[in-house]
Amino acid sequence: MSNRIPGNYLRLHRRKAGLSQRELAELVGYENPWAVSRHERSLTVPPLLIALAYQEVFQVPLSAIFSGIHTTVSQVIEKNIAALNDDLGGRSGKGRSANGTAQKLEWLTQRKSKA
């Protein structure tokens, strides 16, 4: 219970398709349904290849299937990006790394405008 990451829509998509856990497991390449059950209950995070397989099976983006994990990752990344931005902004525009710093700041500005 305490290890759960809320907001996982794997079970919803599986049930909308009328698939059993065993059938979904076979589709994504597992021999038994236990792993699918654990992914549905958010007890474990699926490996990348399996996650991509889920996306392919349901034709739904990964961020929508594992929205809880996606939200958590987004929040952490945004926090880290803000820290990087502050760090780069505090550096002087002189010296050997000035061009590199400018390039990163330009990328951060572009990234922000895309969001």
Place this chain on the structure above:
Amino acid sequence: MAYAAKEQGVIVRKVIAFEIRPRRFGFVVLEGLELVDWGVRGYGGKLATVGSIKKIESLLDFHQPHRIVVMDRGGRIAPTEPEKAVLQGMTALRSEASRRDIKVSRVPTNRIRGYFAKQGCGTKHEIASAIARSFEPLAWKLPPKRKPWQREPYHALMFDAAATAMTFLSERKSSVTSKAPQLGE
């Protein structure tokens, strides 16, 4: 979809509706106005007493709802044994909800009937058909119209739970999107 709303920072309330019977229960889980889970579960051949409420607990663990909705049938002075089992099941559900700090709302049967009567649905089968039109995944579980001598279909409990949830949501103007659910949406 509900997750799209979540990503846009909208708080989507999760409601779980139960239809408790002596030997099994039906449930639906709504996130906003979207159906995210549904089903019928038994108590492993036991009656719905305090000890056999484990399956309800596991659903509450899984979905972590904001509110539980149940049908209020009213009480009888001398309940039968099956009615006593349902009452015990409801008591266990309420104590579990209280332990988890989840609010429990009881919707009287006459309000459910009234809500669906306004939509032109008088019988249980008409109500179930209307629910199946509203929630596509449930259409696959819609039981055929039963004859008077036939027992209640297994999946009917899910539709009863969905009817309770829809009535509850229709009465809560402020719920989720401030838009009451309409049949056939």
